[in-house]
Amino acid sequence: MPDRPRRIVVAITGATGAVYGLRLLQFLRDAPGIESHLILSDAAILTLHQETGLQKREVEALAHVVHKVRDVGASVASGSFQSDGMIIAPCSMKTLASVAHGLSDNLIARAADVVLKERRRLVLMVRETPFNLAHLRNMTAVTEMGGIIFPPLPSFYHQPASIAEMVDHTVARVLDLFQIEHGLAPRWQGMQAGSTGTDAS
Numbered sequence: 001m002p003d004r005p006r007r008i009v010v011a012i013t014g015a016t017g018a019v020y021g022l023r024l025l026q027f028l029r030d031a032p033g034i035e036s037h038l039i040l041s042d043a044a045i046l047t048l049h050q051e052t053g054l055q056k057r058e059v060e061a062l063a064h065v066v067h068k069v070r071d072v073g074a075s076v077a078s079g080s081f082q083s084d085g086m087i088i089a090p091c092s093m094k095t096l097a098s099v100a101h102g103l104s105d106n107l108i109a110r111a112a113d114v115v116l117k118e119r120r121r122l123v124l125m126v127r128e129t130p131f132n133l134a135h136l137r138n139m140t141a142v143t144e145m146g147g148i149i150f151p152p153l154p155s156f157y158h159q160p161a162s163i164a165e166m167v168d169h170t171v172a173r174v175l176d177l178f179q180i181e182h183g184l185a186p187r188w189q190g191m192q193a194g195s196t197g198t199d200a201s
C-alpha cells in the first residue's frame with residue numbers, strides 16, 4: 001500500500017444525473033484514507049443547481065481538494081502526480097468525445113487522458129439516451145483504451161424503496177471498481193428459497 005491517501009479524481013460534467021457525483025463526493029469525504037480531487041465543468045454547475053438546488057461552493061465543500069476546470073496546470077494534469085484513478089459522474093457526450101479523442105481541452109479531459117496513459121482506472125458514467133453513432137464509437141474508443149463505460153442504469157432486483165437507494169446501488173458498484181469498502185447497498189446473495197414461487201428443494 002502506498003504511504004499516502006488513496007486519491008480519487010471526481011469530475012462532474014453537464015449530463016443529467018449530477019446526484020451521482022454528489023453522492024460519490026459525500027461518501028468519499030467520510031471514507032477513511034481517501035483524498036478526493038474534484039473538477040466541475042461549467043455545465044455541471046448548471047445541472048447541479050437545476051437538479052439538486054446546490055450552489056457550486058456547496059458542492060466544492062464536499063471535496064478534499066478542488067481544481068478549476070480551466071487550470072490545466074493543476075496537479076492532476078500530470079502523470080507524476082500519483083492518483084488511484086478517476087470517475088466522471090455523470091459524463092456528458094461532449095466530455096466522452098474529448099476523452100475518446102485525447103483532446104485534453106480542459107482539466108477534466110486532461111486528467112482523464114493522464115489516467116489512461118498511466119494505465120490507471122478511469123470510469124465514465126456516461127449519460128444520454130438514445131445514443132447516436134458518434135456516442136457509440138466514442139464509448140468503444142474509450143473501452144479500447146482501457147477506460148470503463150459505466151452508464152448509471154438503475155437496477156430493480158433489490159427492490160429499491162427510493163431514488164436515493166437506486167443512486168446508492170449504482171454508486172456502490174462504481175466504488176467496487178476501485179476496491180473501496182462501503183456499506184451503501186446490500187450484496188446479492190442469490191435468490192432466496194421460495195421467492196420465485198418454485199420449490200427450491
Ligand SMILES: Cc1cc2nc3c(=O)[nH]c(=O)nc-3n(C[C@H](O)[C@H](O)[C@H](O)COP(=O)(O)O)c2cc1C
Nearest residue numbers: 013014015016041043044047092093094095127128
Ligand atoms: C439540464 C441539462 C441536462 C443535460 N443532460 C445531458 C445529458 O444527459 N447528456 C449529455 O451528454 N448532455 C446533456 N446536457 C448538455 C451538456 O450540458 C452540454 O453538452 C455541455 O456542453 C456539456 O459540457 P461538459 O461536458 O463540459 O460538462 C444537458 C444540459 C442541461 C442544461
